[in-house]
């Protein structure tokens with residue numbers, strides 16, 4: 001946890017789902033302020049002023065989204081908090097569900113109230129059972145205190161939040177697939193445009209969907225003001241963000257840093273560096289769907305715009321460090337298999353593309369590849385990139401392209417040796 005303000009995480013005594021420590025630390029003050037003092041446009045303006053951008057992957061401006069739903073001509077609206085979290089290397093929402101359930105509930109109450117949602121939900125990864133139980137306990141406590149449920153804060157308004165167990169697939173975290181699955185249908189993404197949730201969401205009505213972390217920032221911003229939030233970060237990406245750090249580091253974990261902090265700071269200062277005797281070979285700064293960066297790029301600032309400019313992306317800040325003892329073909333194959341297994345199969349280029357990419361990658365890793373396969377891989381990436389109703393297949397293609405661009409020599413070595421050079425050579429008689 002960073003020591004200085006502004007920051008997302010607060011130190012609380014006792015169980016995180018216990019409401020008393022949260023109240024003592026000023027929790028639910030922003031919620032009271034919203035109900036008693038601010039009007040809805042005032043809330044949206046403060047969020048806009050803060051420059052908060054969604055932490056679920058796309059970095060979309062949160063205030064703009066809220067504004068769109070609040071002023072939608074259709075008055076039946078819904079709110080869903082996306083706690084689907086299923087990407088390899090991303091576990092910060094789980095951390096928040098565990099450590100800050102009241103902060104999340106407060107953010108959800110504010111969001112639902114602001115857009116005048118008819119019903120509100122938190123869609124949780126089905127594997128997060130303990131977190132879900134604790135969140136339910138926290139919600140019951142908030143209701144007992146009159147902060148949620150019937151006649152909220154004596155205002156005569158009813159505002160309940162329902163916890164919804166997710167379908168348990170990666171694609172189910174994509175917002176339109178999530179909304180489909182909440183209506184009892186297969187978790188398959190909708191075509192966008194035109195089916196953006198802000199226009200056509202749950203039951204075909206305008207729906208505000210926000211990520212767990214995005215919503216946890218909301219009470220802090222409304223309590224301390226937008227200017228407090230923008231004290232750190234970059235001009236276009238203000239505030240702090242939680243980084244899930246995994247792979248070849250001494251201290252994997254969830255770390256909060258201002259946006260725009262260098263990759264090196266996360267790995268060295270927070271992650272304690274790579275294990276002794278090894279060096280950084282590559283880093284996935286935004287999970288497996290974005291291009292890797294190499295050891296000479298560790299001074300890159302970690303924010304949505306800087307990483308995009310550098311040809312990669314921040315996503316939901318699932319940072320995976322790869323060391324020099326790792327075979328990049330095997331590493332790429334591992335994630336290609338993930339994309340193949342997680343494709344929902346709805347869009348043919350994704351269904352076929354992810355299978356073919358993983359098959360070619362396996363062929364090369366097993367020492368059965370030919371130089372032609374490298375051309376085929378690149379051609380296939382070109383065909384499938386940008387197709388599909390969601391970005392899964394684009395991620396699968398970007399992964400392979402980036403691996404081939406940065407580590408082509410490793411692919412060629414596999415082909416020349418007819419085996420993985422990182423595996424011991426077979427003993428011949």
Ligand SMILES: Cc1cc2nc3c(=O)[nH]c(=O)nc-3n(C[C@H](O)[C@H](O)[C@H](O)COP(=O)(O)O)c2cc1C
Pocket residue numbers: 053054055056057058059060062082083084085086087170171172173174175176209210211212214215390391392
């Ligand atoms: C394949 C896929 C999986 C996704 N999984 C999640 C997820 O688990 N949680 C999440 O908040 N966003 C996820 N997203 C992004 C959501 O579609 C959406 O952009 C986000 O929930 C919006 O919230 P935000 O504006 O607060 O970031 C995923 C997107 C894709 C393409």
